[in-house]
Amino acid sequence: MPRVTVHRKAHFNAAHRLYRKDWSNEKNFEVFNKCSNEYFHGHNYELIVSLTGEINPDTGYVYDLGHLKQIIKEEVEEPFDHKNLNIEVEEFKNLNPTAENISVVIYDKLRKIIPDTLDMEITLYETPRNFVTYSGN
Ligand code: NI
Numbered sequence: 001m002p003r004v005t006v007h008r009k010a011h012f013n014a015a016h017r018l019y020r021k022d023w024s025n026e027k028n029f030e031v032f033n034k035c036s037n038e039y040f041h042g043h044n045y046e047l048i049v050s051l052t053g054e055i056n057p058d059t060g061y062v063y064d065l066g067h068l069k070q071i072i073k074e075e076v077e078e079p080f081d082h083k084n085l086n087i088e089v090e091e092f093k094n095l096n097p098t099a100e101n102i103s104v105v106i107y108d109k110l111r112k113i114i115p116d117t118l119d120m121e122i123t124l125y126e127t128p129r130n131f132v133t134y135s136g137n
Pocket residue numbers: 016035041042043
């Protein structure tokens with residue numbers, strides 16, 4: 001059976017601040033620049049979840065994208081959208097909410113639900129020009 005990749009795009013906007021509590025404001029600014037602003041700032045995050053696997057001969061699907069849409073809504077959009085990631089989202093209380101770390105958190109949440117037979121990749125745009133990918137390695 002051919003292996004095909006299906007993709008679902010989603011969106012959330014959220015505020016964050018990149019900093020380490022154990023560093024001074026000056027040191028945080030040196031490393032994280034404007035992203036260390038103590039009053040936070042926001043991004044329009046664009047998320048792409050990609051699943052690769054064999055086409056199910058019964059349905060013709062790799063994975064039901066309507067189902068994937070619902071999972072992303074429950075696991076990512078509802079907990080993250082219009083939130084302050086540092087303050088309101090448990091996973092980032094002690095984890096710097098960089099695009100890298102956000103993509104790993106999203107991957108880990110979805111991996112628990114998506115069947116093991118499918119490979120998964122997360123693509124997360126923090127800005128139209130800055131994005132990261134993570135596929136579990
Ligand atoms: Ni930022």
